[in-house]
Amino acid sequence: MPDRYDHYVIEPRWRRRWDADGIDRVRDDDERPPYYALTMFPYPSGELHTGHWYIIAPSDTAARFRRMQGYNVLFPIGFDAFGLPAENAAIERGVDPGEWTHGNIERMRQQLRLMGASFDWEREIVTCDPDYYRWTQWWFLKLYERGLAYRAGAAANWCPGCQTVLANEQVLDGLCERSDDPVERRFLTQWFFRITEYAEELLDFSGLDWPEPVTTMQRNWIGRSEGATLRFPVDVEGVDEPLSVFTTRPDTVYGATFMVLAPEHQLVERITTDEQREAVEGYVAATSRVTEIERLSTEREKTGVFTGAYAINPFNGARIPIWIADYVLVTYGTGAIMAVPAHDERDFAFARDHGLEVIPVFDHPEIDVDAPLEAAFTEGGAMINSGPFDGTPAGEAIPAVVAHAEAERAGTGAVTYRLRDWLISRQRYWGSPIPMIHCESCGVVPVPESELPVLLPENVHFEPTGQSPLTLIEEWVNVDCPSCGGAARRETDTLDTFMCSSWYQMRYVDPHNPERPFSAETARHWLPVDLYTGGAEHAVMHLLYTRFFWKAARDMEIVEGDEPMKRLFNQGDILGPDGNRMSKSRGNVVAPDDLVEQYGADAFRCQLMFIGPWDQGGPYNPSGMPGIVRWLNRLWSVATEPPPDPGDGAASREIVAATQRTVRDVTGDIEGFRFNTAIARLMELTTALARARESGGVDGATWDRSVETLILLTAPLAPHIAEELWERRDRPYSVHQQAWPEFDESLVVEETVQIVVQVNGKVRDRLSLPPDAGEDEARERALASERVQGWVEGKEPRRVIYVPSKLLNIVV
RNA sequence: GCCGAAGUGGCGGAAUUGGCAGACGCGACGGUCUCAAACACCGUUGGGCGUUAAGCCCGUGCCGGUUCGAGUCCGGCCUUCGGCACCA
Numbered sequence: 010m011p012d013r014y015d016h017y018v019i020e021p022r023w024r025r026r027w028d029a030d031g032i033d034r035v036r037d038d039d040e041r042p043p044y045y046a047l048t049m050f051p052y053p054s055g056e057l058h059t060g061h062w063y064i065i066a067p068s069d070t071a072a073r074f075r076r077m078q079g080y081n082v083l084f085p086i087g088f089d090a091f092g093l094p095a096e097n098a099a100i101e102r103g104v105d106p107g108e109w110t111h112g113n114i115e116r117m118r119q120q121l122r123l124m125g126a127s128f129d130w131e132r133e134i135v136t137c138d139p140d141y142y143r144w145t146q147w148w149f150l151k152l153y154e155r156g157l158a159y160r161a162g163a164a165a166n167w168c169p170g171c172q173t174v175l176a177n178e179q180v181l182d183g184l185c186e187r188s189d190d191p192v193e194r195r196f197l198t199q200w201f202f203r204i205t206e207y208a209e210e211l212l213d214f215s216g217l218d219w220p221e222p223v224t225t226m227q228r229n230w231i232g233r234s235e236g237a238t239l240r241f242p243v244d245v246e247g248v249d250e251p252l253s254v255f256t257t258r259p260d261t262v263y264g265a266t267f268m269v270l271a272p273e274h275q276l277v278e279r280i281t282t283d284e285q286r287e288a289v290e291g292y293v294a295a296t297s298r299v300t301e302i303e304r305l306s307t308e309r310e311k312t313g314v315f316t317g318a319y320a321i322n323p324f325n326g327a328r329i330p331i332w333i334a335d336y337v338l339v340t341y342g343t344g345a346i347m348a349v350p351a352h353d354e355r356d357f358a359f360a361r362d363h364g365l366e367v368i369p370v371f372d373h374p375e376i377d378v379d380a381p382l383e384a385a386f387t388e389g390g391a392m393i394n395s396g397p398f399d400g401t402p403a404g405e406a407i408p409a410v411v412a413h414a415e416a417e418r419a420g421t422g423a424v425t426y427r428l429r430d431w432l433i434s435r436q437r438y439w440g441s442p443i444p445m446i447h448c449e450s451c452g453v454v455p456v457p458e459s460e461l462p463v464l465l466p467e468n469v470h471f472e473p474t475g476q477s478p479l480t481l482i483e484e485w486v487n488v489d490c491p492s493c494g495g496a497a498r499r500e501t502d503t504l505d506t507f508m509c510s511s512w513y514q515m516r517y518v519d520p521h522n523p524e525r526p527f528s529a530e531t532a533r534h535w536l537p538v539d540l541y542t543g544g545a546e547h548a549v550m551h552l553l554y555t556r557f558f559w560k561a562a563r564d565m566e567i568v569e570g571d572e573p574m575k576r577l578f579n580q581g582d583i584l585g586p587d588g589n590r591m592s593k594s595r596g597n598v599v600a601p602d603d604l605v606e607q608y609g610a611d612a613f614r615c616q617l618m619f620i621g622p623w624d625q626g627g628p629y630n631p632s633g634m635p636g637i638v639r640w641l642n643r644l645w646s647v648a649t650e651p652p653p654d655p656g657d658g659a660a661s662r663e664i665v666a667a668t669q670r671t672v673r674d675v676t677g678d679i680e681g682f683r684f685n686t687a688i689a690r691l692m693e694l695t696t697a698l699a700r701a702r703e704s705g706g707v708d709g710a711t712w713d714r715s716v717e718t719l720i721l722l723t724a725p726l727a728p729h730i731a732e733e734l735w736e737r738r739d740r741p742y743s744v745h746q747q748a749w750p751e752f753d754e755s756l757v758v759e760e761t762v763q764i765v766v767q768v769n770g771k772v773r774d775r776l777s778l779p780p781d782a783g784e785d786e787a788r789e790r791a792l793a794s795e796r797v798q799g800w801v802e803g804k805e806p807r808r809v810i811y812v813p814s815k816l817l818n819i820v821v
Numbered sequence: 822g823c824c825g826a827a828g829u830g831g832c833g834g835a836a837u838u839g840g841c842a843g844a845c846g847c848g849a850c851g852g853u854c855u856c857a858a859a860c861a862c863c864g865u866u867g868g869g870c871g872u873u874a875a876g877c878c879c880g881u882g883c884c885g886g887u888u889c890g891a892g893u894c895c896g897g898c899c900u901u902c903g904g905c906a907c908c909a
Contacts, residue, residue: 013860014860049909051909052908052909054909089909092908092909093907093908093909094908094909165907166907174907175907176907176908177905177906177907177908178907178908178909179907179908180907222824222825222826223825225824225825226824226825226904229823229824229825230824230904230905230906232824301905301906302822302823302905303822305822305823305905306822306823307822307823308822309822340906428906429906431906432906432907434907435907436907437907505907506907506908506909507909510909544903544909545825545826545903545904546903546904546909547904547909548825548903548904549824549825549904549905549906550904550905550906550909551909581826581827581902581903582902582903584902588901588902590902608860612860619833619834619845619846620833620834620846621833621834622834624826625826625827625834626902626903627827627833627834628832628833629833630832630833630847632832632833632847632848633832633833633846633847633848634847634860635846635847635848635860636845636846636847637846638860639846639860639861640845640846641860642860642861643861646861677837681837683837685833685834685835685845685846686834686835686844686845688845688846689834689835689844689845689846690844690845692845692846693844693845763841765840765841767840767841767889767890769889769890770840770888770889770890771890772840772841775841807889808889809889810840810889810890812840815840815841816840816841816890818840818889818890819889820889820890
């Protein structure tokens with residue numbers, strides 16, 4: 010019976026052994042330095058797919074690598090288990106969301122076990138378990154106490170057919186995905202978190218090792234704008250308060266020729282004249298059917314309607330018309346703008362389409378400002394048409410105008426953020442109940458902490474009543490007011506699932522604590538997270554929410570430090586073999602279980618890591634699997650077959666150097682998540698050893714050290730085969746508890762280096778030189794070469810560029 | 822549309838700071854071992870010119886620029902992907 014690599018036998022055997030030994034249990038009192046490696050927890054959709062493997066297997070490799078480097082690594086897993094799909098299953102198939110979710114979790118746990126990932130399963134958390142969401146509710150109360158939670162009106166997608174609120178993904182081209190009814194916007198009173206209070210601090214990423222594109226996206230998302238709010242009196246009887254607008258260009262105020270309100274602006278109804286009412290109401294209704302993305306498109310025609318009302322420019326007394334248009338959003342700034350068509354492209358387009366006046370208030374060296382403008386221009390020289398400000402240079406214009414506005418009480422300098430407060434209310438069943446009670450006499454009253462969790466009731470019916478399903482459960486909704494004891498009703502909205510994932514990394518450090526979300530000591534020991542890996546699709550929302558949560562917790566002295574995740578890495582998306590997102594409808598889904606069955610978890614892990622850089626993702630095609638399998642087989646042979654004939658040991662030196670280069674490169678590659686090149690280097694060393702075994706000349710000690718180094722370097726990537734080979738070489742269990750090999754530079758010193766010789770930038774020859782050769786020596790040797798002479802043709806070099814150990818370029 | 826990213830052989834990709842384009846692997850072709858085969862082994866493999874060879878020319882999405890030298894830097898496009906606040 011030939012002794013060959015058989016994943017089918019060795020993988021389950023080692024998983025059972027690791028499990029029995031508790032090799033992945035993490036202790037808080039371990040003396041090694043702590044290292045917290047976190048991978049974004051999955052939603053329990055029902056089946057582990059290739060995408061999960063692509064996210065988790067490399068994370069596991071990174072965690073195992075740190076463990077071998079001497080850290081006590083916390084690498085937990087759990088399930089982000091509340092959310093829409095469970096409720097859809099309930100509506101469509103009548104299954105209970107809780108049962109559906111728990112069934113999925115059980116299945117995915119089994120599948121995850123096959124991966125050979127070094128999770129400490131005793132720390133598993135499931136966000137829909139009352140033991141977890143009790144603390145999610147606790148966080149809500151803390152944020153409420155702190156004044157960071159409040160109620161306000163906000164729009165939701167409303168399907169009149171289903172009588173229900175829809176998620177954005179349930180709206181397709183403005184229609185409900187279930188009933189095809191046109192979706193409307195409906196205003197509801199909902200809960201918000203004041204994330205904007207932290208906007209300024211959230212712009213600061215100093216000290217964070219995060220990918221630059223993510224911080225850029227977050228900065229743009231927060232969208233800080235400096236400018237001013239200006240107050241324009243409204244020329245309508247009964248409207249005494251002025252119309253407040255935010256502008257980044259207060260210096261163009263003399264060029265404001267009309268005002269634009271968002272159609273949802275609260276003043277619209279009060280200022281609209283009788284003649285314009287029908288048009289305005291029609292436009293407001295039409296706007297409720299347009300998505301925000303469409304509204305912000307700069308290509309789209311700028312529609313709008315005149316309200317019939319006028320405002321007074323506080324600077325020059327000009328009486329200017331007030332319009333409504335959907336390119337102004339009620340959620341940004343004050344929901345109203347002063348339009349300066351001469352100096353703003355959107356305002357210009359609007360003015361052109363609706364025949365409104367254009368008054369330039371800056372001159373320009375290349376534009377005739379007395380002629381009708383062809384387009385808006387944003388950079389000008391000095392102010393014109395601006396009364397006392399005429400001649401003020403552009404650089405001084407904004408402070409001058411703001412100072413004047415403040416003196417005249419017509420406005421103030423202001424900073425606005427694009428970031429909006431976080432809407433956390435969901436009109437759904439499958440989420441954590443918001444722990445609040447509405448009492449007629451006391452108003453909104455928090456549920457006392459001692460009464461948490463507010464349990465989600467079971468046996469709920471999902472009927473299209475226009476209410477959240479929780480509203481219908483009288484025995485749950487009706488409750489005594491904690492404050493006065495009178496009859497009161499529970500809040501029937503549930504929490505956004507982003508809230509569950511905003512603090513889960515904190516719960517992992519102390520997951521079974523019944524008294525607190527976690528103890529202060531464990532938090533100090535483990536937090537913040539050292540390495541967070543997950544999809545770039547979370548670059549903005551989840552990662553901003555969790556930063557906000559952390560900062561709020563810090564201000565409440567629950568955690569220490571300013572940031573929750575020190576280092577962040579975003580892996581790319583794995584696609585189907587056709588380059589499209591894997592989906593059942595496309596028929597391009599690759600099922601991991603089948604591949605694991607056929608090739609083993611190690612091979613599948615390695616193939617996923619080998620296909621390309623982790624942050625790039627890309628198409629996954631199992632057709633590349635034979636290359637990985639061949640490598641593992643070759644590794645098996647090298648490690649299990651007898652050593653080569655030592656001969657005179659002449660090849661030892663090169664094997665030592667090759668091994669050391671591999672140590673250096675693989676260490677750097679795993680550190681930088683370049684698993685693809687790490688595996689390429691391991692393949693090269695494996696091949697080099699296999700060839701050396703054939704040709705001989707390697708002494709026994711060198712051979713053993715090289716083979717065992719190769720196994721150690723492979724261990725984080727292919728944990729099962731490494732363990733098996735380590736045991737077969739009679740090394741002490743476990744390979745995963747061994748120290749990572751140290752690179753020794755003195756063993757790789759080269760006697761000569763190859764220098765490329767170019768003539769006019771084209772490679773014409775190569776030279777072998779000592780590494781410390783100087784330019785003169787290199788030049789002399791190069792010019793002596795016949796091939797170089799042929800290209801130089803006796804001409805005198807005009808210039809010679811020498812890069813030591815690399816290249817010599819002769820320019821003639 | 823806005824914000825962010827990516828385009829290199831038949832395919833996945835490599836080239837970490839501007840310095841030999843195509844490492845490593847798949848596939849293909851040729852061969853070895855074998856009764857036969859394999860997840861075994863060896864070799865060739867960007868395109869063109871060249872009988873072989875030496876060698877030469879072209880070549881990193883497109884157009885232009887900077888440089889002794891550009892896959893890499895700059896400007897302008899094209900295409901694909903992620904996010905856009907109720908999918909998670």
